[in-house]
Amino acid sequence: MYLYAGYVATLAVLVLSGAIDLHTRRFPHALFCVLLLTSSISTVLFGGIETLARNACSSLLLASAVLVFELLWRRFTGRSGQGMGDIKALFAVALFNPVVAGISYACAMTALAVSGVALKKEALPLLPFFAGAYALVSMAILFGM
Numbered sequence: 639m640y641l642y643a644g645y646v647a648t649l650a651v652l653v654l655s656g657a658i659d660l661h662t663r664r665f666p667h668a669l670f671c672v673l674l675l676t677s678s679i680s681t682v683l684f685g686g687i688e689t690l691a692r693n694a695c696s697s698l699l700l701a702s703a704v705l706v707f708e709l710l711w712r713r714f715t716g717r718s719g720q721g722m723g724d725i726k727a728l729f730a731v732a733l734f735n736p737v738v739a740g741i742s743y744a745c746a747m748t749a750l751a752v753s754g755v756a757l758k759k760e761a762l763p764l765l766p767f768f769a770g771a772y773a774l775v776s777m778a779i780l781f782g783m
Contacts, residue, residue, distance in 0.1 A: 644680025645776065648734055651676050652769045655727060659765035665723025670730060677733040690733065697732035700740055701725050720747075724764045731772060738775055745771040 651673045659665055681690045704725050711719045732739035746767035754762055 644676065644683055644734070645780075647676040648673065648680055648731065649769070649773055649776070652727065652731060652765075652772060656763075656766035656769035659723065659763040663721075663763055665721070665727060665765060670723075670726050673727065673730040674733065677730050680734050684734075693733050693736055696736035697729050697739070700732050700736055701729035704728060704743070720764055724768070727765055727768060731768075735776075738772070738779060742768060742772040742775045745775065 651669065655665055655669050655673065658669065678690060681693055704720075705722075708719055708725065711717075728739060728743050731742070746764055749767045749771065750762055750764055753767070754760065
């Protein structure tokens with residue numbers, strides 16, 4: 639029961655973040671802190687403090703790899719790709735489940751690229767796609783699909 643409550647709270651904050659990002663192109667620090675808190679509490683309720691420590695290490699590695707790629711992208715192309723708020727959201731969500739967060743992030747990036755080509759836009763916000771992908775991937779895993 640607590641696992642689902644934690645998942646719903648984390649998803650609700652992520653969806654709110656996506657809505658704010660869609661309108662303002664920002665991921666506020668306060669919302670990041672709330673997302674971090676809900677993910678952390680959910681992880682502790684699900685698997686204990688040891689799971690939180692293990693997931694924190696995995697989350698840090700995942701977010702660092704994306705950050706290094708983004709910095710190299712900016713260095714060699716002279717243009718920004720994803721925002722730092724997207725990487726912050728990835729880190730926070732990966733505290734709950736790094737594998738689901740990584741798969742969701744990859745799906746969101748794919749959906750973003752397809753939407754950008756279809757709409758003929760160079761830049762779109764990622765967090766709405768990430769929230770949707772996280773919900774779909776999590777549901778598929780929860781219901782064994």
